[in-house]
Amino acid sequence: MAELHLWSGLRALADGKEMVEIEGATVGQVLDGLVAAYPGLEPALKRGVSVAVDGQIVPNSRNHPVKPDSEIFLLQKLAGG
């Protein structure tokens, strides 16, 4: 299962965990699995997050593939000028 890391502000919504293991073949499946396991995270995900998979930031890419040993970080929603 992929390792999904939460920024510290999200940890209170996930039983205090910094890292959770979630099954899924895509970013979308992992995020859906995360909300199913920790429903309190849903508002944060709805507000918008960016996702880094194995060092690559993949915004808006729910279909981006995830490997069983992938390292995933949730990041703040990105923007730019």
Added chain:
Amino acid sequence: MALDGQKTAYKYIGTTPNRPDGLDKVTGRARYGADISVPGMLHGAVVRSPHAHAKIVKIDATKALAMEGVKAVITRADFPEGLEGEDWDLQENCMAGEKALYDGHAVAAVAATTPLLARDAAKAIEVTYEILPHVTDVDEAMKEGAPVIREGAADFSVPEGMHPNVVRYFDSGRGDLDKGFAEADLIIERSFTTEAAHQGYIEPHACLGQMGADGRGELWVCTQGHWFMRRMSTAVLGIETTNIRVTPSEIGGGFGGKTTIFIEPLSLALSRKAGGKPVKMVMSRNEVLRATGPTASASMDVKMGMTKDGRITAAHGTFRMQGGAFAGAPVDVTTMLAFANYDIEHVHHIGYDVITNRPRQAAYRAPGAPMAAFATESVIDELCRELGLDPIDTRLKNAAKEGTRATFGPKYGPIGFVETLEAAKAHPNYSEPLGPNQGRGVASGYWMNWGGETSASVAISEDGSVTVSVGTPDIGGSRASMALMAAEAFGIPYENVRVNISDTGALGVNEPTHGSRATYASGLATIRAAEECIGKMCKRAADKWGIDPEAVVWEDGCAKPSGPNAGEFPPMTIAEIAGEMGGTGGPISGHYEDSPAGFSGSFGTHVVDVEVDPETGRTTILRYLVVQDAGKAIHPAYVEGQFQGGAAQGIGWALNEEYVYGPDGRLQNPVFLDYRVPVASDLPMIDTVIVEVPNPGHPYGVRGVGETGITPPLPAVANAVRDATGKRICKLPLRPSRVLAAIQGKEV
């Protein structure tokens, strides 16, 4: 660096031809937002609140509507109800509802037959206000007893017990801060403030909107992103997205400030109410400064620990930002990037997004990053001074590199921070002798860049020339970059490529030219679309020669047999294939769409020399060096232009630019005479060094370069002033009165 599958030898990339839009722009033929006119159009004007915070008791347009030539007046009552979230914020900002939330907030708008009549009619609209207490300072807005801008604006993230003006809260980090600070030989903690700075684009916002009786409309507008413009405008007006076609004009600067809406839905609403007549609206500079987004102002506390030999052991930052009367100050990005230059094991960031009675902030070049850099790079400078360390060597010791775990979580891929530091150290500017009252400052910065929704098409013309259609408005020379990449892909001269910025009816959704993404993302799409064309042209040649398409290669603008086994055929040029295409299968075009995720951040290091007049406190920039990683510079002159432009804006933010509010909450300096941006005579030629560490996520190695350049100047200039005066000033801007007070030992 050669990367698998990445091109490394170029014929056109790296050259500096004239920009295709250059002649139009220097001769006045280019059409900007205010240049669009159509027969029978009306002119719009906006009634704006003179109060920072006030209940709107009554709006009486009787006198205005009685004026001959006045065709329509709109207020919030002309907009749909029931919007939520971001859409409600946009609507409320474009047209106030129950309350005016800042000086300059739109409360009504009028359309009339001439601009003068529209302005007179706006003055004739009588608005009755009930003035409310206001707050414009971020720290004051968080205090108990501060006026509440809007109850219930906070989201789930804000801890209980905070003031209702705190609307978002961020907390991130890793490691053990106590352990990290215990390992330090020196710990320095400072508090900093930066003021709001406006993007300062030369061209004010301008548009022409028309809504027909069939509910369909057109919008011609100066914008960084016309699909954003379409989505936002239709959302606040309650109409279907595709009922509006948006065509972008040329754009006289944006820097993030033209990624959102202000007057555009008003022109459409006025047109709808005026029976479908087109309505042109052009902002004055006063309106631009009072009512369009500057960036956020910030109040920050940063604490860092360092060993005697220069290793950063721990870092902690608290960042408070106000972004006006709506959630959205970029403190989320600030917390992510504050320490992102460095490899730090123990790090923690806290951020507060606070609302105040100021205009809604908009993105401004690397939004959120320059403020954080001012604080963190100033503290690093202090640590180096106290420990007697070279500022570049110290940064090299701690620099993030490929494989470093970023302070925001994931590991970096190939990046060029070390290379920028080494190039800065080797540059003659770094060893130039300094005179009396002169000082040198060093600072580094980072912007992570962006991919975003992208759609582009390439079409082959009958004579073999090529038309590229992209959806990212050309702000900094992207037509030239697209043309160079297409020329490289096809192997044809740059002059044989024409690049168009398409309207919303011609391509799929494109995000704006923002996030330093245009050359990366639209460039990638252009290359891929060109490759599709090349595949089709190889097949046409193969069909003609009676061989397999796989036996044909594309070289130097020609289809050729791939080797002796493929047969002996003379190369077919793109012009020959194009000339026959009507009879060999029809038009040849290529298309590509993606939300590319292979963008990669760009690091930069700046070195600045200043001289400070000890009698006046005036700071003069003597020398300025920008070193930045471009991945691969497609058009080096425009890359340098981005470096120089970012530095110039950052210097302005550091030395002069600030929003000055009076006790009544009104903006005191809403003109360029009083809001002082640097002009050419203020600055020396800004020296540049382009570092090229290719980005593996782009066929030619491109990284976005537009935003990083504004991140280091704030601390670099402050560090240089510290070097020149011996005084550490933790508040920006470093205006002469403030610097003089510091020199005189007064509190600043």
